[in-house]
Amino acid sequence: MGSPQDDRFRRLVHEHSPAVGNYLRRRLHPLTVADLDDLVEETLFVVWRRLDDVPSEAELPWMIGVARNVLRNARRSHYRRTNFESTLSEPAGAPSAEDFVIADSGVRDALVALNDDDREILMLNAWDGLDTHALGLALSITTNAAAVRLTRAQARFRERFAATQVI
């Protein structure tokens, strides 16, 4: 039995690290699955450091918000590194995000046609299961803005999806 903080942190890790890991796995590109455990650990490290700030009523969206920033920084580091080392090649045998392609070509084409913001909020809702309040927390925007963005993204997705299905 550890301190209350230890116990809470362990509970957070066991309850939410699968969802955090899945969130990161869906968005790894251009990183690889070899980076996944490190990214999860970095996310949880921030959670540990800021344990008092994790809202008890919205633990997962808060953690996904942290994971989002960790991923963004990791990508930035990756691009800077690859720019610096122009000859860097992809590690052999490490599957990239393209290995997790969306099999449904209609969905894939519709998603590709969306802008980044629309795509992200749509995926957070449909795949990560975040509602509008949680989306606001994860994306650092108000619930209002999240609801509007989600509605807008859904409308655009349906429009693009319909367009790709019309023959």
Next chain:
Amino acid sequence: MSEFDERLRAADPAAGMSYQHPNADAMISRIEARAPLARRHVLRSFQLKMASAVTMAAVLTVGGIAVLEGAGPALQVLTLSAAKAPGHPSPSNFGAQAVPKSGMMRIYEEFDFRAGSSLGTTPGTAPSYELSLPASASSEAARLAAVFNVAGTPADTNHDGSDWTVTDTASDTLDYENYGGVPQWYFNRAPSNASSSMTTDGTTAAMPSNSTIDADLQGYLTQLGYGYSVTNPQYSSQTVTGGNAPGQADVTTNEETANYSVTIDGVLTDQTVGITIDSNNNVIEVDGPAFSLMPSVNYPLQSPSAGVSVLEAQQRAEFPPASSGTSDQGGNAAPLSSGSVSSPPSTSPGSAPSDTTTTNPGDGTTTTAPSGPPIVDVTLNAVSTSLSSYTLTDGSVWMLPLYTYTGTVTNSDGSTYTGTWTTLAVDPSYVRLPISSSGGINPGGPILY
């Protein structure tokens, strides 16, 4: 759930997978050994520092009203709510900076902010505005629906009284949402009603001019009557082509979108308005904020140069330097064992990531591990002032002046990139920051590219 939604959910590439860390217990031990919990008293001490001049204000304060010397007007002390306004750092943004561990990719950086010589040192004043928000969400939804010719009765979408949708028989929709902060509205025309935007030859249709789309929006803004202005249009065209089965024509959807920044008395705000039209100038989407303004109040500002000190203090509060002998610098995957001595890492600005050398008194061997985040120098050379929305603890929403600094970050390898950072411009004497178990502080914080 529609077919679209079902197909989208079914397309989840991680469906059926459940991530499991290969050794969660070992990971927990590593994390806890790398750094202690952030000390809340440090955060609070920063808040006190941030409100240092509030000490002076407190002397002059009765019931939250500060009186400027020189018989100036009484000014309300702005007690910010922990609720986040759009565009402001939330707790999750704190993930942007942390400490890397040995053997992993370096993800984080710690910034050492300095005010460039071009930044002003003279405090000024600037208007702040309390927003007048619609009193009834359902009534406002009905009013907006009439503007966009959406005939129907507002429905309480989430059964919480905050999200109202009007949908007509043609499936055109109007949304109005007020979950705190600045309420937002959104109009969407059903795709079937904008079918004139589609061609079947795969070509791009000629689109209306930019002035046409500007006029479309101005027409709506006049009817909406909120009274704010827009500027800085960013135009983009989208051509979406699909349905390319052999022998059959593509279907191409042509759209043009313009996004504008909302201004108040000529000053940019954090609010935006967007409009999308098709090739026949049918409006497909429009969205924006729902507010009008109360009379402005002039608040003293801290100087741009002083604001840099606030940024620096905030970072120190978030990631205070560790005292010698602790593992707060986080360089080792394993904790420093008792009996070891650790040479504190260099933290000189602009230095390369420093190492921690640990000497084992037993055999005199040393091990060296990279330690601490790279500390990078940031000289902030430019600043602009805009208005940003904040919710106060009394529920009112204000547009307050915000400094946005631009600076060049120089990495230890000599490479550079540009970043921007923001902090509230209002003199800290007139601001009380939230102390919340879940919100942290919100002004300032990095926006990283």
